[in-house]
Amino acid sequence: MDNRSRRPRILAVASGGGHWMQLMRLRDALLGGDMAFVATHFSDYRKSIPPGARFYLVTDANKKDWLRGTLLICELFWIILRERPDVVISTGAAPGYFALRFGRLLGARTVWVDSIANVGRMSLSGRLVRRYADLWLTQWEHLARPEGPHYIGAVL
Amino acid sequence: MIFLTVGSQVPFDRLSRSVDAWAARNPQTEVFGQIGRTAWRPAAMQWAEVLSADEYLELLKRARVIVAHAGMGTVISAAEHGKPLIVMPRRADLGEHRNDHQEFTAKWLMTRSGISVVHGEDELQHLLDKAGTLAPPDGLGSESCERMVTVLREFIFEGVKPFQ
Secondary structure: OHHHHHOOEEEEEEOOOHHHHHHHHOHHHOEOEEEEEEEOOOHHHHHHOOOOOEEEEOOOOOOOOHHHHHHHHHHHHHHHHHHOOOEEEEEEOHHHHHHHHHHHHOOOEEEEEOOOOOOOOOOHHHHHOHHHOOEEEEOOHHHOOOOOOEEOOOOO | OEEEEOOOOOOOHHHHHHHHHHHHHOOOOOEEEEOOOOOOOOOOOEEEOOOOHHHHHHHHHHOOEEEEOOOHHHHHHHHHOOOOEEEOOOOHHHOOOOOOHHHHHHHHHOOOOOEEEOOOHHHHHHHHHOHHHOOOOOOOOHHHHHHHHHHHHHHHHHOOOOOO
16 A cells, blocks of 8 residues: 555546536646546546546536535446546536535545636635535635635635 | 647637638738638638647747637737737627637736737727737746746645745
């Protein structure tokens, strides 16, 4: 297990589109780890991840569609069991929320980076995930608070 | 080539129709629209409901100007590829989005180089007429992103938390 402690297992999760693009802007933060990526919508995202990283495509779901939501939850739980990540990081939205919760349950350290699109307030999933995020981040300085969310920069 | 994209989630017919109307009046200009899953069909421009990530990238690279909703995916890829971007925010009161967060996003985008924000069809038509003169964005603000990457690396690989 020595090797594992030197090379953390990282699970990076984002919905397709803007959330995924923002995760890719942060991918240098993960390099050197044992990486797995999770996305929705686009299977060809697997071509944009670092070499050697694993890729999972999960169901796209929102809170109105309980069937797809249930499917998404099952898929993510299976991925977390299989990956046993040391760190879970997400830029949103719903898949990231569940990944952080399940990751936390199994002892992972967790990072939430709220989308830069949320200029006025944290996203819904960003607000809900608060208790489960070790690093709870906004990309807007004016939304940062001493008790969180915190600000360390923005992807653009 | 003008490339319209409304994102992969929800159609945005108000914007798509407007771009198609411009395409009808300007047959000499190639226009391609990624219009989402919608019943409406363009009359003048080439179109697809949803593109793969590869097809999207291909069209993005070929485009002279990008027209889009105020989605971050498009904003980031337009900046990465140095393409002028015209943005129309979705409006919740017209059922185009769950909330008005794109209006807030658009207010911020207006302050960035290479991005023009329009709210109505007339404004969009006018801007498309002079699409050839629109300046490209300066690029991505990489300093702030690098700072973020550094802090995240410290947290992931050394367990350092920047806040207690």
